[in-house]
Amino acid sequence: MRLLLIEDDETLRESLAGQLVEAxxxxxxxxxxxxxxxxxxxxxxxxxxxxxxxxxxxxxxxxRQVRSEGKTYPILILTARDRWQDKVDxxxxxxxxxxxxxxxxxxxxxxxxxxxxxxxxxxxxxLTAGPVQLDTARQDLKVNDQSIELxxxxxxxxEHLMMRAGEVISKSELTDRLYDQDFERDSNVxxxxxxxxxxxxxxxxxxxxxxxxxxxxxxxALERNQAE
Amino acid sequence: xxxxxSTRLLVSVxxxxxxxxxxxxxxxxxxxxxxxxxxxxxxxxxxxxxxxAAAEPDEAGELVMPPDLPEPRYGTPGSGLYAELRDxxxxxxxxxxxxxxxxxxxxxxxxxxxQRLSRLTLEDGTPVMTSTLAVSWEFANGxxxxxxxxxxxxxxxxxxxxxxxxxxxxxxxxxxxxxxxFAISLAMRSVLRPLRQIExxxxxxxxxxxxxxxxxxxxxxxxxxxxxxLLIGSERGRAERYRHTLDNLAHSLKTPLAAMQAVLExxxxxxxxxxxxxQLERMNDIVRYQLRKPAKLIVEGIGLPPVAIRSELQRLAxxxxxxxxxxxxxxxxxxxxxxxxxxxxxxxxxxxxNLLDNACKWCKKEISVEVSSIANDAQRxxxxxxxxxxxxxxxxxxxxxxxxxxxxxxxxxxGHGIGLAVVREIAASYDGNITVANAExxxxxxxxxxxxxxx
Numbered sequence: 001m002r003l004l005l006i007e008d009d010e011t012l013r014e015s016l017a018g019q020l021v022e023a024x025x026x027x028x029x030x031x032x033x034x035x036x037x038x039x040x041x042x043x044x045x046x047x048x049x050x051x052x053x054x055x056x057x058x059x060x061x062x063x064r065q066v067r068s069e070g071k072t073y074p075i076l077i078l079t080a081r082d083r084w085q086d087k088v089d090x091x092x093x094x095x096x097x098x099x100x101x102x103x104x105x106x107x108x109x110x111x112x113x114x115x116x117x118x119x120x121x122x123x124x125x126x127l128t129a130g131p132v133q134l135d136t137a138r139q140d141l142k143v144n145d146q147s148i149e150l151x152x153x154x155x156x157x158x159e160h161l162m163m164r165a166g167e168v169i170s171k172s173e174l175t176d177r178l179y180d181q182d183f184e185r186d187s188n189v190x191x192x193x194x195x196x197x198x199x200x201x202x203x204x205x206x207x208x209x210x211x212x213x214x215x216x217x218x219x220x221a222l223e224r225n226q227a228e
Numbered sequence: 229x230x231x232x233x234s235t236r237l238l239v240s241v242x243x244x245x246x247x248x249x250x251x252x253x254x255x256x257x258x259x260x261x262x263x264x265x266x267x268x269x270x271x272x273x274x275x276x277x278x279x280x281a282a283a284e285p286d287e288a289g290e291l292v293m294p295p296d297l298p299e300p301r302y303g304t305p306g307s308g309l310y311a312e313l314r315d316x317x318x319x320x321x322x323x324x325x326x327x328x329x330x331x332x333x334x335x336x337x338x339x340x341x342x343q344r345l346s347r348l349t350l351e352d353g354t355p356v357m358t359s360t361l362a363v364s365w366e367f368a369n370g371x372x373x374x375x376x377x378x379x380x381x382x383x384x385x386x387x388x389x390x391x392x393x394x395x396x397x398x399x400x401x402x403x404x405x406x407x408x409x410f411a412i413s414l415a416m417r418s419v420l421r422p423l424r425q426i427e428x429x430x431x432x433x434x435x436x437x438x439x440x441x442x443x444x445x446x447x448x449x450x451x452x453x454x455x456x457x458l459l460i461g462s463e464r465g466r467a468e469r470y471r472h473t474l475d476n477l478a479h480s481l482k483t484p485l486a487a488m489q490a491v492l493e494x495x496x497x498x499x500x501x502x503x504x505x506x507q508l509e510r511m512n513d514i515v516r517y518q519l520r521k522p523a524k525l526i527v528e529g530i531g532l533p534p535v536a537i538r539s540e541l542q543r544l545a546x547x548x549x550x551x552x553x554x555x556x557x558x559x560x561x562x563x564x565x566x567x568x569x570x571x572x573x574x575x576x577x578x579x580x581x582n583l584l585d586n587a588c589k590w591c592k593k594e595i596s597v598e599v600s601s602i603a604n605d606a607q608r609x610x611x612x613x614x615x616x617x618x619x620x621x622x623x624x625x626x627x628x629x630x631x632x633x634x635x636x637x638x639x640x641x642x643g644h645g646i647g648l649a650v651v652r653e654i655a656a657s658y659d660g661n662i663t664v665a666n667a668e669x670x671x672x673x674x675x676x677x678x679x680x681x682x683x
Contacts, residue, residue, distance in 0.1 A: 082516065082519065082520070083519070083520060083574060083577070083578060084544065084574075084577040084578050084580070084581030084582070085573070085574055085577045085578075087547060087581070088543050088544060088547045088577070088581075091546070091547035091550050091551070092543065092546075092547065096550055096551075096553075097550070097551050098551075100516075102508075102512055114554070118553060118554070123553075123554060123556075124554055125554060
């Protein structure tokens, strides 16, 4: 998942970007509104985090511009202004949620995950597909109502696959999700994790939740059960 | 645009006078001319009668006029009064001496006994009025012969009189108009004096020589002066309050700063990160609280435009529906038509936003927002904002604590516990309050009351 982070304060930008990368996201960084708008228009992005008080171009204008060009990825506002008037202005400009400065990183990652889940088409924080149920808020996986213990890497992979259930996810995208960008990449590791996940989720090989598409990647193959 | 009030008034009065006097002059002149012409007709009538009386038949069976007539103007050539007697063949049988060498106009005669009046011009262009009387003269032998008497009088003298009359009218009215304009400008001076006084008093307030406007103004300006004083007072109060707020903010930040300094100077750094984090949280709370405090600084009596309650609530509901999309709460808004809030829009948004956000956080699905108009004992008008949800509600013993700053009933829900304290503070600054009860929907029901200007 690629995130765009537009924030003019260098300390905050670098620290937040570092934490996001650690959490398994690819991050594009922009230091002002103009640069941010360029990235937002030209790069393939899954979600943008936009500070409102930006040099060169106000954050609200960046958001309006992005929305007027028909981009639909979620936008999370980062703002020091937490009066309701300001929040409503931001949401009306086209943002989907806001986080008020100062914040804990957990707040940001929770909002980002929720927005990505929604843009993946899941209405609830509990993703259900056949007998598989993933509670993204509690990071808890159940198959046929039986809790399954997962390592944090395994959890990231199954979450990523389920969030975009039905889509083909490439190995390299999954690798991005697992490692910091500069980490040594080894796609065999993904195969190992997928193998382990299959064993844990489907020991009898009856439900076949994860499909392998040779040369293209993996797909979470179970039909979604949407609550609504 | 003319800038000065007195110039504006003088110009408009001047134009009015011009129109009014112009119309008057025309009307008077028409009346004068009518009267003059009527008099002229009467004279011509009596002249005709006199000629008729003077005419005598001669032996030849013709009408003749005596050589000397009582009217001396018939005897002087070019006198302006001319007479003529014509027979059936329209040939002049007699002409007054005054008409010697002139060709008098000959208007058609009517039936015998008919008198006609016509306005004509002589050959030299002089306007005249001619009275014509056709008669059928019965001679002694019983013979009837038709004759026409003509009396023509020049209108020159009448026109000259009218012109003189007009000149007089113009003269008098001009003097009158000038006098009136002068009197009005004198009156203006005294009428406008209080305005000049206000102006100079405001100047001395700006220069810091005065605190407020005096109150010896005429009734019409008393309101202006009073509102001006309220405005000046509220400005001054606002400045003081800002200074006070800044002061408070700076001082309340000093304690956590001191604590952090102490932590950093400790010899044993054990647990110092937690201590620093706790102080940072405290500073954050202080800043947030100060930023969201009520803005109500306007003194009573000066009205603000009413807040568009319905549309602002709708904006909040739309925004929150986005944020709480997973839950997609159903927010029903009902605003009674007479509900009006003339206060700070930001305060209203803050109050409603926090209550709605709170409801979205705790509800299962349904939220109801009702705004109605209320009045308190002091007959002050206000609104009651009631937000109810279908969540788990608030236990009675915790209801009061909930509104205390920093208190959270369920630590797992996001939020900093400042929201409801801000709501309470805003309600209090509008002389209202906030109460919590159990809602019909099953959850909590928050009622905030706000009062604005006196009814």
